[in-house]
Amino acid sequence: MSRTPSAALEAHGLSATLGSVEVLHGIDLSLAVGRWTSIVGPNGAGKSTLLKALAGLLAHRGEVRLFGEAQAAVPARVRARRLSWLGQSGMGEGSADDLMVYDVAMLGRLPHQRWLAAPSETDRDAVERALRSTQAWEWRDRPLGQLSGGERQRVLLARALAVEAELLLMDEPLANLDPPHQADWMQTTRELVAQGRTVVSVLHELPMALAADELVVMNRGRVVHHGACADPATHAALEQVFDHRIRVHRVADQWIALPR
Numbered sequence: 001m002s003r004t005p006s007a008a009l010e011a012h013g014l015s016a017t018l019g020s021v022e023v024l025h026g027i028d029l030s031l032a033v034g035r036w037t038s039i040v041g042p043n044g045a046g047k048s049t050l051l052k053a054l055a056g057l058l059a060h061r062g063e064v065r066l067f068g069e070a071q072a073a074v075p076a077r078v079r080a081r082r083l084s085w086l087g088q089s090g091m092g093e094g095s096a097d098d099l100m101v102y103d104v105a106m107l108g109r110l111p112h113q114r115w116l117a118a119p120s121e122t123d124r125d126a127v128e129r130a131l132r133s134t135q136a137w138e139w140r141d142r143p144l145g146q147l148s149g150g151e152r153q154r155v156l157l158a159r160a161l162a163v164e165a166e167l168l169l170m171d172e173p174l175a176n177l178d179p180p181h182q183a184d185w186m187q188t189t190r191e192l193v194a195q196g197r198t199v200v201s202v203l204h205e206l207p208m209a210l211a212a213d214e215l216v217v218m219n220r221g222r223v224v225h226h227g228a229c230a231d232p233a234t235h236a237a238l239e240q241v242f243d244h245r246i247r248v249h250r251v252a253d254q255w256i257a258l259p260r
């Protein structure tokens with residue numbers, strides 16, 4: 001009988017070196033299925049590096065497990081269906097500038113398509129749903145390169161959503177988004193989690209990060225705290241990692257972090 005794994009992602013003794021510098025130092029972490037976890041910490045803490053290593057996009061030491069299986073043993077195509085990735089501000093997306101928005105979002109369906117096969121109705125439905133959910137549908141016939149930073153981010157978000165993966169890893173998904181679209185992103189994330197999906201986001205916007213279920217607080221290549229967003233110990237860790245230059249408050253039913 002197969003057992004439903006309780007962790008979507010696990011890291012055991014995860015270390016990573018960039019250039020000649022070790023930037024992640026022996027991280028142990030378990031991210032539960034069906035939860036939204038935000039990763040926060042100061043610039044250079046190792047958040048993006050950790051997310052890339054968890055996604056299988058970066059060589060590392062130690063072990064990463066995806067839904068209970070050693071990540072390295074999961075075939076690339078299966079992993080691409082189960083895990084959707086949104087990188088930082090479309091870094092490395094320059095080559096997609098000439099593609100139409102619709103085709104960019106359709107790239108999210110590649111893991112579901114047979115080699116050289118035309119998109120199926122399921123693929124087209126998923127792409128339309130994703131583009132509509134980020135209000136990018138009306139740009140579907142425009143080249144990606146003609147869009148503003150925030151518009152582009154909404155298309156790349158749609159591509160990540162079009163995968164319809166069980167697990168979404170997003171690095172600074174709110175970059176360039178205006179406040180209403182940040183709120184939309186949060187709504188979408190909550191809906192995904194309500195459907196049982198797992199979301200992991202690296203966020204600098206602390207009020208948004210504190211709206212998650214759980215917070216992973218990083219500093220200097222280590223996880224210094226992992227706890228519920230409502231837990232005072234999590235707030236204390238957050239204040240500490242930012243040298244007590246911020247303070248977490250409860251305002252209008254949400255957690256916010258104000259400079260002090």
Ligand SMILES: Nc1ncnc2c1ncn2[C@@H]1O[C@H](COP(=O)(O)OP(=O)(O)OP(=O)(O)O)[C@@H](O)[C@H]1O
Binds near residue numbers: 019021046
């Ligand atoms: N190619 C590289 N060679 C050496 N060090 C690197 C390289 N790339 C990144 N680093 C360093 O690795 C550390 C972690 O970087 P990372 O991008 O993971 O941090 P981050 O927490 O996501 O930061 P930010 O909040 O600024 O986006 C930083 O100190 C960075 O300078």
